[in-house]
Amino acid sequence: AQSVTQLGSHVSVSEGALVLLRCNYSSSVPPYLFWYVQYPNQGLQLLLKYTSAATLVKGINGFEAEFKKSETSFHLTKPSAHMSDAAEYFCAVSDTDSGGYQKVTFGTGTKLQVIP
């Protein structure tokens, strides 16, 4: 069974500081990995995804994530935090079941606070 663990339910950074949100996955097969962002009172929006093409994945709004198989990690980073980055971030792992249907499992989320 696949799963993801997000370390830190709340992370606070100063505006302009590095953002690092941690995600570790467990999967019996090479996974597909996603980061989604959720702003208050909204649904989830895709930030970026890893589909085995390149280990460093660049996403929207200046975010990127690096797939490290040896560490089973897919941490999300942004060099300089902006006030508009305050939101909740979800890591997700995806593969297919025996019927070929996509199965996606989400982490519990990390709420990012940006301090002016």
Added chain:
Amino acid sequence: EAGVAQSPRYKIIEKRQSVAFWCNPISGHATLYWYQQILGQGPKLLIQFQNNGVVDDSQLPKDRFSAERLKGVDSTLKIQPAKLEDSAVYLCASSLKAGTGGRNTIYFGEGSWLTVV
């Protein structure tokens, strides 16, 4: 391109009442998902459709929750009777199709916020 549409956005009901949520996925998306997101938690899959067939409803509380996607396009999720612990955001999502190894992006609607009092 229009996104995933959901309605209503907000609903407050008393326990033991019923409620229904509607979802229209992105045009051409064969797979439709309903997720439940309780405050402070990640989304939990309730039911997954491929066209008008159910492919996973293992976490759907079938004594009170039901969902249908009769024509393989829009879908309705119903709760009857509601309990206090059903207070959550109900997220509808869609993706293109199966058979691509799990790489499909899942696109979410804005959610239907349910409060049971």
